[in-house]
Amino acid sequence: MAIIKTQDLSKVYNPDTIPVHALRDVNISFEEGEFTAVRGPSGSGKTTLLNMLGGLDKPTGGSVWINGEDISAMKDSDRIDFRLKNIGFVFQHYNLIPVFTARENVSFIMLLQKRDKKEIQKRADELLDQVGLGERKDARPVQLSGGQQQRVAVARALASEPKFILADEPTANLDTKAAMNLLDIMERMNKEENVTFIFSTHDQRVIDRARRVVTMVDGAIHKDEVKEVTQAG
Amino acid sequence: MVTFIKLAWRNLWRNRRRTLITILAIVFAVVLAVLMKAINMGSYELMIDRMVSFSTGYVQVQDYRFDDEPSLDNTFYYDESLRNRILDSDHRIAEAAPRIETFMLAANEVATRGTMVLGVNPGLEHQFNEIKNYVSEGTFFDIGQNTAVIGRGLANRLELSVGDTLALIGQGRFGMSASGLFEISGLIDHPVIDMNNSIVYLPLDAAQELLSAEGYVTSVVVMIANERHTNAVASAIRGNLNDDELVVYTWPELLPEILDLMEMDLAVPRLLTVVLYIVIGFGFFGTILTMTMERLREFGVLLSVGMKRRYLSVVLFVETVLISSIGVAAGIILSYLILILIDPITLTGDAAQAVVDLGYDPIIPMSFAADQFYTQGLFVFFIAMVVFLFPLLKIKNLNILEAARS
């Protein structure tokens, strides 16, 4: 069964003044374990789609189903809770709490989930080790490079053990080396731990790493291709 | 919760300078408000303290007609049994001192003066207000002695001194004529100015005999260990006496003029305090406003990853409370230290002379009353709560995407 499924999903901004049709009857579904890139020119609706999938905004038409639940019908406070349990986010920038260290940023989301203190510490340390920041656990975001910050953000998104992770242009502000490094980490998490990733990008190097590429044009799905699985490990 | 407090605490120091300025402004307001109040209240507390100990007592028992018509006809019989009933009313009562009080004329060869004659039990009266310590010449009478102690002001006016004879003329109970001669055994520098110029202390039984009122008193003043218990003790006595003819008053009921005067005098500093706090309140609001607005994007991210709006409000609430309570605590400590340092202010030069001429001490004592400290705390806390409404509403209505785009 698909973990995410949209049904005639539409979004119109400013319906009363100058309507902008950011999404037009989008029907798409995502399976567990996917590593999917959403590509398309600027303004094609990538961010809007990801926001809808993450329940950050309400559609003006259609619905979003996650694990069989219609999140567009939820109350605001229930949706916040739902996100905490099911969805991990990585944004383009300003991801982290600036006054918290890397470790605290990763732990915080697990504290919100009211998990056991010891377990939180252990998992935060493990995740930071996995994203290659074992040495920088006590650094604050300003003391980290952009690439390191995004890796902390990925660790934080993973911390809550979500069903899937949404990343809106996670590499847009990174240089090539940092971008590829982040992709390596995401890919490894996907392969080793079967974490589902859906990320938007217009960067060809990133698109090349995806196993499924969804192309958007003018608010609609223009193309949806699954690549041949190359080789494992 | 610990994490939220940690988060709030660190957020405070993100803009160290702004937070410090805000805290300093609160400290400044608290210190100014406390000092204003302490200086104003200090003189009143001293005045009230003296009036209470030399005149009214904290609690006083009277005949029910005496307040309307303070005449010797409205006295009551006071014996061991009544004394015991008063003392047994409440364990917080330390002592009870009977007094008989009336106006008489005092005369020498050349002049007459109106005086207030106060018949007292010397031992009890001393326990009550250490009256003997104010005797500056001669001695206070003991029980069984039949002498008078008069205020120095009165003595000066009548040109009398220790060893001279004082003639008293007046009316006793039920219109009986009353006159007597008393040897002056002591002069007293009475701390209550009016009394210094008019008081004549006589032994209680001598006064009663003079006024044809053997066994009768005009009032019994009740001593209690702590002013706080005034009302409780008064109602305990009322209950225990259960006597239609006797009424029990507390000192505010007996000194309404002083309290009115005090209220009037405090009106201006109160107004200043309010204005001060309004100004500080706006500064505080400005800080919280910018602290909220510049972090909207961050709030958006926090809501996105699953932090409840409620928790976000808690963090901002803690920030507001931290700033205000640090300010209040520092303000209270600082003003307390300043008060200790300057108390009492001793006037010098012309100002001192002017005050002495008016018959007051040339010192301004400071009030250390606890309430003036915590009132400021409550005040600032109230302002903080009003200020907090802004972030509260902002978070409640925050649109995640708009926040993230800001």
Ligand SMILES: Nc1ncnc2c1ncn2[C@@H]1O[C@H](COP(=O)(O)OP(=O)(O)O)[C@@H](O)[C@H]1O
């Ligand atoms: N809040 C908004 N109000 C009005 N129009 C918006 C808003 N957000 C996005 N749009 C418009 O919707 C369209 C899709 O935007 P977006 O989803 O951000 O595209 P992408 O992420 O692919 O660049 C664009 O035309 C954009 O201008």
Ligand SMILES: [Mg+2]
């Ligand atoms: Mg976008």
